[in-house]
Amino acid sequence: xxxxQCISYVHTAALNCRAVMLDNEHLRNxxxxxxxxxxxxxxxxxxxxxxxxxxxAEADQVNPTPSWVFESETMTPLLVAYDHRxxxxxxxxxxx
Numbered sequence: 001x002x003x004x005q006c007i008s009y010v011h012t013a014a015l016n017c018r019a020v021m022l023d024n025e026h027l028r029n030x031x032x033x034x035x036x037x038x039x040x041x042x043x044x045x046x047x048x049x050x051x052x053x054x055x056x057a058e059a060d061q062v063n064p065t066p067s068w069v070f071e072s073e074t075m076t077p078l079l080v081a082y083d084h085r086x087x088x089x090x091x092x093x094x095x096x
Contacts, residue, residue: 068074
């Protein structure tokens with residue numbers, strides 16, 4: 001009986017470890033994609049990035065960011081839909 005419990009525990013631990021590894025891989029991919037986009041945006045904007053940042057800060061003072069932007073219940077479905085749209089667009093372009 002003890003052996004069965006140990007095997008069950010090891011199996012559960014292995015599944016949990018795999019889930020954590022997949023989450024870690026997903027987060028690393030997300031960070032890489034964000035860094036790529038940031039690098040692309042910075043190369044396009046060049047020196048204008050600083051002036052754009054200043055303009056954004058001024059705009060935030062006039063029109064503060066809405067609170068719903070910081071709510072995960074609202075943003076998560078929007079980000080998932082956006083990510084899906086990018087994947088579909090990339091797939092079509094790759095096949096194109």
